[in-house]
Amino acid sequence: MPPLIPFEEITNLFADFEHTAFRLETRRGYATDRAGARYQAFLRGIDPQPEPEHPWNVNVRAKAEQGATFSRVRIVDEPPTPGQKFLMAAAAGNVAAGEDIRVLPRAQAEEIGLPDWDFWLFDSHTLVRMHIDDTDTTTGVELVEDQAQVLAACRARDAAWPLAVPTAEAWARVRSTV
Template identity: 40%
Template sequence: MASFPERLRTTQRTAFHLEMRDSYTPDDPTYLSWKRGEQLDVMEVYRPWVDMVREVVARGVVVRRARIVSEPVTDYIRFEHAVTSMNIAAGEEVRWLPRRHASNIALPGNDFWVLDDTLVRFGHFSGDGEILSEEWTEDPAVARLCVSAFDTVWERAIPHEDYKI
């Protein structure tokens, strides 16, 4: 089975990601460095991601990321907000939706990526945010749910440059 990077590299039109957790990978060295107040060169730290997204966007693929967040935000979300300049520089569009504005949106139970409106990758995490596994599906009903959820979140969400924490 192809890896996520391989599948993203073959995407033709759209790739979008919905994040709904308030904390991820609490032992991530980059996050811990940021928490200690150390200066980070996020473009270098995330170079493989930046290069891959730039390659995909250069082919005309629209890459979007939306984050549903609790307010006041957690330290991890502060970190994500601080390093999102890397996502933007790579060519992603990023928006933020305060959780209180998502109450009436039908959302899948897990974070997901949708590639070309048909292929869905769910990420499964432990309660404290550790990555456990991923699950892929091409079930049309699941893809429609994820596309609908993402589109609704995107419409309501605040562009990164306007979201202040």
């Protein structure tokens, strides 16, 4: 296994990128979400409220004002897991800040050969692979410098994006079945 660094050591990338920050999310849920009060409230039927002053959303707005974009594709199961439902419900606040979040069914992701691991791709040249354990906890990140792997991540992004649907559309379909 390559050397892992703490996630905190790459947070500068979220402010320093110039044009695009793209995330591929492959997990069925994340430990950090499950530990939060918003997730627990969601399980009790309370929709997550937007958090416009959350540091993430403040940064997304600032980068959007500079002409940069945040986007992500979330791979979801059919039917979605509780963690995936939470992410779809909570996405509205991120979208309001300027992030474009889309959803792709896992079966389609597998058909087109997307990776089964999470990553961030900054400006199509800086790849950060997330290492997440069986409890859905991020154990560290890997700053990937191998250009073949960076190119593969670019191709994954480019294959996933046109097939994915906006989160609001996917969430509306999921909500109509509950």
